[in-house]
Each structure stands twice: as structure tokens, then as C-alpha cells.
Amino acid sequence: VTQIDAHNSSYTVTAPASLRDDIDQLIFVRKTYLGGSLSVLSQTGNPYPSGDTYHLYAARRQGNGTKDGAIVVINNHDSQPKGLWVDSSPGGYSNLANTTLVNAFDSTETTLVQTDGRVYVSAPSRGYAVWVKQSDYVQYVKPSSGTRTGFKTTGSTPDVLPEDSIEGVELNVYPNPFRDAVTMDIQLEKAGMLKIKLFDALGQLQEVLVDRDLISGSHKFSWDVSNFSRGVYYYSMQYNNKIITDKLIKLD
Numbered sequence: 001v002t003q004i005d006a007h008n009s010s011y012t013v014t015a016p017a018s019l020r021d022d023i024d025q026l027i028f029v030r031k032t033y034l035g036g037s038l039s040v041l042s043q044t045g046n047p048y049p050s051g052d053t054y055h056l057y058a059a060r061r062q063g064n065g066t067k068d069g070a071i072v073v074i075n076n077h078d079s080q081p082k083g084l085w086v087d088s089s090p091g092g093y094s095n096l097a098n099t100t101l102v103n104a105f106d107s108t109e110t111t112l113v114q115t116d117g118r119v120y121v122s123a124p125s126r127g128y129a130v131w132v133k134q135s136d137y138v139q140y141v142k143p144s145s146g147t148r149t150g151f152k153t154t155g156s157t158p159d160v161l162p163e164d165s166i167e168g169v170e171l172n173v174y175p176n177p178f179r180d181a182v183t184m185d186i187q188l189e190k191a192g193m194l195k196i197k198l199f200d201a202l203g204q205l206q207e208v209l210v211d212r213d214l215i216s217g218s219h220k221f222s223w224d225v226s227n228f229s230r231g232v233y234y235y236s237m238q239y240n241n242k243i244i245t246d247k248l249i250k251l252d
Contacts, residue, residue: 021142028140029104029130030203033070036062037092038202041071045087056082058121060093068094070104071131075123083122088113101131110134166242173235177249180226186219192240196221198248201232209235225250 005011041047042058055077063069075082088096096113101121103109111131113119123129168189173182184196196210209223233248 024142025105025140029070032138033063033067033104033130033132033136034061035064035203036069038062039090039093041086041088041090042084045090048085052082052084056084056123058084058086060088060090062093067136068096068133071101071119071121072128073121073123073131074128075125077125079125081122081124083120085118085120087117088119089117096133100134102134102137104130104132104137105140107134107137107139166237166239166244169237169239171237171244173246173248177251178225179251180224181222182225182248183220183222186221188214188216188219188239191215193238194219195236195238197236197238199234199236201234203234206233 002012002014038059038061040057040059042053042056047053047058055075057072057074057076059072061069061072071086071088073083095117096119097115097117099113101111101113101119109129111120111122119131121129121131170187172185174185176182186194188194191214194210194212194214195208197208198206200206206228207223210221228250230250230252233250234245235248236243236245
């Protein structure tokens with residue numbers, strides 16, 4: 001799909017065919033491994049070679065209570081893969097010394113954290129990598145092709161996919177962007193358990209908006225969000241073990 005700049009139609013960009021798969025993988029990695037705070041390793045702890053910090057960003061992200069987080073690496077060099085030696089375990093983070101890390105997108109790529117906590121992490125040109133503990137690694141399974149309902153489920157655990165609807169649910173969220181309040185009008189085809197959660201841009205839970213069984217029919221929920229800081233937020237709506245996520249923007 002080709003996108004046109006709203007202010008200058010001569011500026012266009014075409015998303016690559018692989019974009020959807022890339023987004024699916026990133027959502028999987030975020031949900032599987034990441035949560036909590038972040039420390040930028042390419043800015044502290046004497047990264048080496050220091051000149052490559054011009055092109056390379058590396059950060060340690062805390063885990064989610066089940067997994068031990070990851071080191072995220074982003075490389076903006078046009079043609080060369082880049083890597084840095086960084087301190088893998090800054091203050092407040094678990095010690096990764098003598099641990100093998102694997103690339104969450106290609107488990108054949110490994111790197112060993114040295115006894116002193118230093119580790120070499122890299123990413124391809126104009127690309128990224130997420131390095132996780134080998135013992136934490138979970139293989140990503142690409143969603144099946146064809147028409148998708150928006151979700152795949154394993155047992156009672158819903159797995160988020162980047163879809164914008166749930167079969168049997170009509171949802172209207174307004175206003176968006178918002179200032180003082182957000183309202184959701186929801187039409188349910190049948191009864192079920194509905195959970196709606198609000199997260200900040202870092203994926204940290206801000207508030208559980210709804211968590212209840214609902215009968216079929218129309219429902220309206222409104223929330224006072226005037227005390228929220230300006231920025232980007234995300235809500236997740238889970239209905240009978242199926243989930244959608246979407247963005248909300250808070251104005252001043």
C-alpha cells in the first residue's frame with residue numbers, strides 16, 4: 001500500500017510486502033519477553049567501539065515476570081551490519097554473566113556474555129535484533145495464511161495479532177485523539193467475558209477499564225482520563241479469549 005503525505009502529495013512511501021510479518025514478530029517478542037523499565041546500553045558503561053554508537057542503539061529491557069527481558073539493538077547504517085560491546089547488566093537488572101543469548105528472530109545466531117558482564121550484540125544494516133537468554137527462547141510461529149479472524153488461541157491464553165476487529169463485536173471509540181474522557185460503544189452479538197486494559201507507550205499497564213461478564217446487546221463505557229500525561233497509549237480488548245489492540249492519543 002502506498003501512503004501519501006497529508007501536507008505534500010509528492011511525498012509517498014510504499015510499505016514492503018513483509019511489513020505485516022515483521023509487525024507480527026515484533027508483537028510476539030514484546031508479549032513473550034519484555035516488560036518493565038529500560039536502560040540504554042549504548043550510552044552508558046563504555047560501549048565499544050564508541051564510534052559505532054553513531055549508528056547503533058542498544059538497550060536492556062526488563063522482563064515480564066516469566067522471561068528475563070532482552071537486549072534490543074537497532075542499526076541505522078545504510079549498508080553495514082554493526083555491533084557493540086556493552087555492559088549487559090546495569091544496576092537494577094539481573095546478572096547475565098556467562099549466559100548465552102540468542103537472536104529472537106534467528107536462534108542460530110548466538111552471543112556469549114562474558115564473566116565481567118560484557119557482551120557483543122549486533123544488528124543488520126537498516127535493521128534490528130532482539131537478544132534473549134537461550135533458556136528463555138520461544139520459537140515464533142508465523143500465523144497461517146488466508147483469512148484471519150484476528151486471533152489464534154492456545155488453550156485459554158489469547159495471542160495478539162495485528163487485527164482491528166473481533167467477529168461478533170462492533171466497537172466505536174471516541175474521541176480519538178482525546179483530552180478529558182474516552183468513550184467506547186460496544187455491541188455484542190452474544191454474551192461473554194469482556195476485559196479492556198489501557199497501556200502506555202512502553203507497554204506498562206495503566207488501568208483495567210473493564211473486567212466483567214456481559215450480556216449480548218449494546219454497552220457504553222466512559223472514563224475520565226484528564227489526569228493522564230500527553231502521549232500515545234494503547235488499549236487491549238479481550239472478548240471470549242480473542243484480543244484486539246489499537247492506539248489512543250492523549251492531547252494537552
